[in-house]
Each structure stands twice: as C-alpha cells, then as structure tokens.
Amino acid sequence: MKAKTAKGPKLEYPFSAPKPGALQRVADGVHWLRMPLPMALDHINLYLLEDGDGWTIVDTGLGDSTTEGLWDDVIEKHLGGRPITRVLCTHMHPDHTGMAGWLCRRSGAPLWMSRLEYTTARMLVADVAPAPDDAIEFYRAAGWDEDQLERYKQRFGLFGKAVRRLPDSFRRIEDRDDIVIGGRTWRVIVGSGHSPEHVCLWQPELKLFISGDQVLPRISSIVAVWPTEPAADPLNDWLSSCWRLMAAIPDDVFVLPSHNEPFRGLHARLEHLIDGHAKKLERLERAIAKPTRVVDMFSAMFAREIGAGDLSMATGETLAHLNYLVRRGRASYAVDSTGVARFTRESAAADPGEILEM
Numbered sequence: 001m002k003a004k005t006a007k008g009p010k011l012e013y014p015f016s017a018p019k020p021g022a023l024q025r026v027a028d029g030v031h032w033l034r035m036p037l038p039m040a041l042d043h044i045n046l047y048l049l050e051d052g053d054g055w056t057i058v059d060t061g062l063g064d065s066t067t068e069g070l071w072d073d074v075i076e077k078h079l080g081g082r083p084i085t086r087v088l089c090t091h092m093h094p095d096h097t098g099m100a101g102w103l104c105r106r107s108g109a110p111l112w113m114s115r116l117e118y119t120t121a122r123m124l125v126a127d128v129a130p131a132p133d134d135a136i137e138f139y140r141a142a143g144w145d146e147d148q149l150e151r152y153k154q155r156f157g158l159f160g161k162a163v164r165r166l167p168d169s170f171r172r173i174e175d176r177d178d179i180v181i182g183g184r185t186w187r188v189i190v191g192s193g194h195s196p197e198h199v200c201l202w203q204p205e206l207k208l209f210i211s212g213d214q215v216l217p218r219i220s221s222i223v224a225v226w227p228t229e230p231a232a233d234p235l236n237d238w239l240s241s242c243w244r245l246m247a248a249i250p251d252d253v254f255v256l257p258s259h260n261e262p263f264r265g266l267h268a269r270l271e272h273l274i275d276g277h278a279k280k281l282e283r284l285e286r287a288i289a290k291p292t293r294v295v296d297m298f299s300a301m302f303a304r305e306i307g308a309g310d311l312s313m314a315t316g317e318t319l320a321h322l323n324y325l326v327r328r329g330r331a332s333y334a335v336d337s338t339g340v341a342r343f344t345r346e347s348a349a350a351d352p353g354e355i356l357e358m
C-alpha cells in the first residue's frame with residue numbers, strides 16, 4: 001500500500017535483494033526475507049531475528065497461497081529446526097499482517113503489535129459488503145462518477161480477503177518499549193500517518209533500524225484520508241513522525257525497510273520526504289485558485305496518470321494534503337447540492353514554508 005517513485009538523495013544500498021523465500025543475512029542474527037506481492041509494488045521485506053532458541057519474525061507477507069507455500073519452505077529449510085517464538089507486525093496493512101494468524105497458530109507464538117494497529121486490523125477485516133453509505137458519500141464528494149462508485153461497491157471488503165484470520169488476542173507494544181531479542185535490546189519508536197500506531201525498532205549497538213513502511217528509500221508511503229474519518233489530518237501525523245524520527249534515531253543506522261532495499265542515509269531520506277510533501281502542498285495551493293473538485297487535482301499531485309486501480313489511493317492522498325491546508329486556514333471547501341465538494345485556497349494563506357518549522 002504505497003505510491004510513487006520519488007527521486008531522492010544518494011543513498012547507499014549494500015545488499016541486493018534475495019529471491020522470494022530465500023534468506024539474506026544483513027547483520028549479526030538478522031536476516032532479510034522477501035515475499036512476493038501480486039501488484040505493481042511486487043514484494044515486501046520481512047526480517048527474521050535469531051532469538052535464543054527460537055526466532056522473532058517481523059512482518060509476515062500477504063495472506064495468500066503463494067506466501068503460504070514460501071513460508072512452508074522457509075520453516076522447513078531455513079530456520080535450523082528452531083521454532084518461531086514471536087510474531088511482530090509493524091502495522092496492520094495486509095502485506096504485513098496477512099500471514100500473522102497462520103504463523104501464530106502454526107507455531108503457537110504470540111502476536112506482538114501496537115494496540116491501534118491490532119484493533120484497526122480487526123475492524124477492517126470485519127468490513128464486508130455492502131459498502132457503507134458514508135463511504136459512498138465520501139467518494140461522491142471527491143467527484144467520483146457513478147461507474148467509479150459502482151466499482152468501489154463491488155470491490156468492498158478486499159482487506160479481509162488478504163489477511164488470514166488474525167489471532168484473537170495479542171501482546172501490546174508501546175512507544176519507547178524495550179524488547180529483548182536475541183540478547184539485544186530493541187527500542188520501539190512509534191510513527192503515524194501511514195497507519196495509526198506504526199512500530200519501528202531500533203537497535204543502537206548493531207546500529208540497525210527496522211523502519212517498516214515509516215521510512216522507505218525509493219518510494220513514498222501512502223499518507224491518505226479514508227472514509228471512516230473524513231476530516232482526519234494524517235499528513236500532520238506523518239510530518240511530525242518524520243521530524244521525531246530524525247531527532248530520535250542517529251543518521252548512521254542501517255535502515256531495514258519493508259519495501260525496496262536496506263539502505264544508509266536515514267536523515268537525508270527523511271528530509272527528502274518532508275520536502276516532497278511541502279512541494280505537493282504548494283502545487284495544490286496553486287491548483288485551487290478557483291473552486292476545484294478533488295478528482296481534478298490529481299495532475300497537481302501526481303506525476304503519472306491515475307487509473308481506476310489507483311483512484312481511492314489518489315483521492316485519499318490528495319485529501320490528506322487538502323485537510324492539512326484546511327486545518328491551517330490555508331484552504332476551505334463548500335459542498336454543492338449534489339454532494340460534491342470543491343476546495344479553494346485562502347488568499348491570506350500562510351507561507352507554505354511553515355511546514356518546515358514544525
């Protein structure tokens with residue numbers, strides 16, 4: 001669940017990717033495992049941490065038969081007969097939690113997650129058709145036509161189809177927790193904006209940072225508004241998290257992300273991500289000189305054409321930037337008699353540079 005390639009600063013990538021289902025050692029006791037995804041972003045990185053007599057698994061892959069087959073292989077051939085003793089998910093998206101229930105049931109290991117990620121995942125797997133009226137109203141307000149709304153209705157409930165039944169209970173992880181894995185202490189750093197309470201893990205002696213989707217090197221994570229909370233301001237959460245990570249985590253860590261390849265250059269990457277959003281806000285403010293529908297702003301937001309499959313992501317991301325502007329008095333909107341919203345910039349808008357001073 002990510003978007004867009006972004007040109008960025010020069011980052012260092014010391015390892016090339018292992019084949020799906022193969023392990024690549026990236027540090028003492030830390031192994032990189034790739035699983036395939038059946039979409040444009042065609043993989044997710046999982047990390048397997050040697051943990052005394054067992055293994056801690058960080059993220060699990062999509063809940064489908066391909067991933068299940070690869071996990072069968074990994075468990076049989078690559079874990080040295082040692083059991084999985086803990087399954088930890090950085091956040092709730094299906095490529096991260098899809099196989100968590102399957103792995104926990106098979107191994108007897110507990111699921112470790114933050115509370116908001118676990119409860120949100122449980123909420124989303126319970127979403128089954130028909131699509132709720134609030135969601136239809138939300139996308140109609142953005143300017144979707146009847147065909148687009150119909151497609152949404154027909155596809156509603158996909159989240160649950162990509163996630164194997166989650167464990168009925170979990171072990172809660174909180175920001176600043178210390179988790180001992182393989183005799184080393186990993187500090188939990190929580191971020192937000194891409195998902196509600198995303199867990200990152202920092203190991204200072206090994207200088208490792210498991211970033212999940214909170215920091216990716218070559219693509220930018222989706223920061224979007226969804227129909228359950230139309231007035232949400234996830235971009236503010238996201239930018240605050242970027243600043244917070246920059247303050248909390250040293251620049252010399254080796255970053256283990258959930259997509260692309262492990263890299264060095266954390267702070268430069270975070271600065272580039274922050275800057276990218278500032279530029280989008282500026283472009284959006286220019287695009288809404290006159291009242292404009294969300295669907296008519298995509299060319300200001302994205303470098304590529306938005307197809308049917310990208311529509312909810314593009315709408316959500318555009319709204320994340322618009323809500324950020326509205327909350328700061330830099331834009332406003334009005335809804336017409338057909339339920340469609342049009343956004344307009346406020347002429348006395350603050351300098352777009354304010355974002356850099358948060």
Ligand SMILES: [Zn+2]
Nearest residue numbers: 001091093213
């Ligand atoms: Zn994600």
